[in-house]
Every structure is written in C-alpha cells, then in structure tokens.
Amino acid sequence: MTSPTARRRSVITGTGSYLPQTILTNDDLAARLDTSDEWIIERTGIRRRHIAAEGEFTSDLGAEAARRALAAAGCTPDDIDLIVVATATPDQTFPAVATVIQHKLGMTHGVAFDVAAVCSGFLYALTVADALLTTGAHNRALVIGAETFSRLLDWEDRTTAVLFGDGAGAIVLEAQAQAGTTDDRGVLASRLHSDGRYNDLLYVDGGPGSTGSTGHLRMKGKEVFRHAVTNLSSVMGEVLDAAGLAPADVAWVVPHQANLRILEATAKKLGLDPGQVVVTVDSHANTSAASVPLALDTAVRDGRIQPGDLLLLEAMGGGFTWGAAAVRW
Template structure:
C-alpha cells in the first residue's frame, strides 16, 4: 500500500464583468473575427476595480471546499499559483487562509506563470506522499487585466481574470494505475527562453511593467513541449495516449490546444476546451477548466485526466491523475 493524493473537490470563480471581443474594436485595429480566428477566444472576464487576486482565489477556494464537503479548518496546506499577487508580500495564499478561517495550517504562493497550477499540483502531491500534508487546497488565480498593454492587440485581447481550486487529500492506494489520485508529474523549465514571455517590470526594477510576448516563438515551443511533457508524465505512470479519457490543457489558444491534441493522438472530443469563454487566465486556466469540465458532466470519477501547461520562463509540465 502507498499514499496517493486524491481529488476531493473542485471549484472556480469568474468576475462578473464579461468582455466580448467586440469591446476591443473601438480602441484597437482588430475585430471579433480576427481574434476568434487566431485564438479561439470570444470573451473573457475582467476583475472589478478593487477586486484582487486573493478575492478571486477565496471565492474559488470556498467553492472547492463546498464541493469536497469541507471547510477551511479541515485544510492543513494552501498553495496558490499566481503571477499577479495582491502585494509584494505577504503571499496571497495567506490572505486566502485568513478568508477561509484557517488558523492551523500553512500557506504559500508559487510562481510559474501559466504553468503555475501544474507546478502547484506537483508540489502538493509531493507534500502528501511524503507525509507532510494530508489535505491540500491548491488554487490558481490571476488578475492579468492589471498588467496588460491596452495598445498591443497581440496580447491584450488574449488574457482574462479568474480562479480555480482543487482539494487534495491523502488516501491509501494499492499503487496501480486504476486507483484514484495523482499518478505522475513532470516539470521543466529553460531560462534561456525567458525573453519570449515576460513582464517588463518588477519590484527590484521599481516599475510595475506590462506583459510582453513573442507570440510566434511561444506557439512554436508550446506545441512541442506540451506534447512531450504529457507523454513523459504518462510514461512515468506506465500508461499511454490510448488510456487517456480527458486532456485538460492550459487554455491559451485553440490552435495550440488542437495541435497538441493531434500530436498526442487524442481526438478533440476528449479535450476540455473553455478558452472561448475565459481567454487565457494563466495559472487559473487549468483548475477553471477542470471545474467546468466536472460541471458539464464531462469528467467523471475514474476517468484518466492529463493536464499540461506552458508559461513564461519558459516553464512547462504535466500531471496525470485518476479522477
């Protein structure tokens, strides 16, 4: 027998403000058709004035806890993946901890941009299987609307705000691929590509900065690296592409999602797609898509799910889990 990290609940939250592609037509040389053709995005949500990343994260966390039949006091670890923390410090995770009434656990942020939730899941899994945590609340939350250059049509139309969360719990397992829980993880980064996707500011530069991206180069790396990391994670789990019930990818661009699925040999009918409604919500996109996939009735108990993501760094990775 061994210990596995089992999914007990999922949840998500989207800000009230919905921004259709047509809203950009008044200020940018773009159209709804242009945005949809190049990204698949039709709309996204933007946080309200004064609404912070921890606000979004708290709403998603409470939704996931409700789904798990738990409350904040049942959690011993909170990991929040974000690139848009409320403050330089303390971590936004500690603000969520306060908001859900958790006073006996520990909380921290993790930063791997769009791959953040995959990195957070891998860390949560390591804490659980090593016995350092029993119940972990893993959250991805972003307010990317705060770091957009609204004159750059190549980036500002792609991103949105939102949050998703998952409750993981330690459980005994016979250690075979049919048992529920996280089966394998694969994490990677290569800092030689850090100039492909970045924010041109930060604390030590004394400048908030805005998001900058070399879109064509990111696309080229994304398809190859996402397919590779998903394959590696499946191999670690002793499984193949034919065993996959659902791929839940980072929701950045429909063409990346389609191309990666093709390389994996997984039909689009087995890919959870939400990019049209949310845009790219960075670290929030996978937990958002997982929660929506459960709500839609797509992801069911016992399904084999593969998540994969790539973001600035470049950082990329995948997780294989039995739902």
C-alpha cells in the same frame, strides 16, 4: 512478478472556480483597438474574457474559488492544513496571496505559500502539494490558481490585450490510501520543466527588484506557439510513460487555456482526438495559472469527467516553464 504496494495518493475530492462579473467581449475590444471579433476568434478561439472590478484582488478570486471547492468536497477550512497558490499577479509584493486567502477563509492554522511559474503555475503547485501529501507532511490541501492578468496588460497592444483575462480555480487534494496500481485514484505522476533561455519570448517588462514598477506583459506569439506545441506534447508523453500508461488510456486532456490552435495542435501531435480536449478558452481567454483548474471545474460540473477517467493536465508559461500530470478521477 511483484504485487502492488499500497501507498498514499493525492486524490482530488472537490473543484471550484470563480470568474469576475465584468465581461469584455471581442467587439468591446474592437471598439478601441485595430482588431475584430472575426480576427480574434480565427487566431485564438477566444470570444470573451472576464475582468476583475476595481478593488477586487487576486486573493478575492482565489478565496471564492476555494470556498466552492471546499463545498464540493464536503469540507470546511478546518479540514485543510496546506494552501498552495499559483499566481503571477499577487495583491502585494509580499506577503503571499496564499496567506491572504488563508485569512479570508478564517484559517489560523496550517501552512500557506505561493508558487510562481506563470501559466504553468497550477501544475507546479499541484506537484508541490502532492509531494507534501504523499510524504505524510500534510493531509489535505487547497491548490489554487488565481490571476488578475488584466492589470499586467498594455491595452494599446492588440497582440496581447486580446489574449488574457482574470479568474481563479481551486481543488481540494486529500491524501488517501490506494492500492499502488495504475487504477488508483489521484495523482499518478507529474513532470515539470523550465528553460530560462527563453525569457524574452514571454515576460513582463518590470518588477520590484528592477524597475520598481509592475510593468506590462510582452510576448512573441509565433515563437511561443512553436515551443508550446513541442514542449507540451513531449511532457505529456513523458508523464504517461512515468505513470505506466499510454495515450489510449486518456479520457480527457485538461490543458492550459492559452489558444485554441495550441490545444488542437498538441492533441494531434500526441494522437488524441480533439474531442477529448476540454476547451474553455472561448469563454474566459488565457487566465494564466487559473486556466487549468477553471477548465477542470467546468468539465467536472457538466458531467464530462466521470469516476475512473484518466485525466492529463498540462500547461506551459513564461520562463519557459512547462509541465503535465496524469490524474485518475
């Protein structure tokens, strides 16, 4: 039997999040759409969502979440040499939101770029940053999920308008020497997937290269639900196998906050207790790439997540894209 080999791991040293001040409740939506608070809660678990103010951009949300993550990690922007932002709602077609956040943080060094994988974006960004840190290319990263999805919504479409909100979450990820065992802190394994055959089930009907417009979000909810439960339970099992761990080792699942029924069905399929699933969808709805770090920050700050806990992060989004990561806190 060989001894473990010391290796660099990407360790989360701080989390932060930000939600805009304006709150839109289910009753607010019921006053303008053919829906009700009871209907929305029963089907989604959502009670309210936050909406960015006029002149408040994705980069503003992401920068504030980043500041809070830096404070939690005891770092300053000078300590960061990589920023990866996951977003489907950039301030501009280009440049990247990451470079705008870099400027708002007062940074003139390092590397900053965006990743586009919609609701799976944070898992994609985390995996990219982990690769760059563990190879030694960079030492400390900000990984951010930030969205202003309210600007993609057709507010006359009750099937989508009730589901989404705006927000941002961030982590500080630092390369640290670890023993090379499953007890290591940090990212132990991650797995990503995509399948472009399902574009028409969840997409935006516009873009700069096609219509020259932003477009609106369109979704076939029942089909998305079916694929989400199957794909997420599969990739979570896959990432646990890759890390040499089992469902019994998991302390908390930190999922993409799309729909309470998806969260419960996915946990059940993997044989996990629903009480192990961090749920925040009720308070901010689906914030796309921001939802996993938002949920993570909530559970860290309220004390649920403790040192040594094994976390299973997962998400699925338009494309389809999906992924999961096993992370030791």
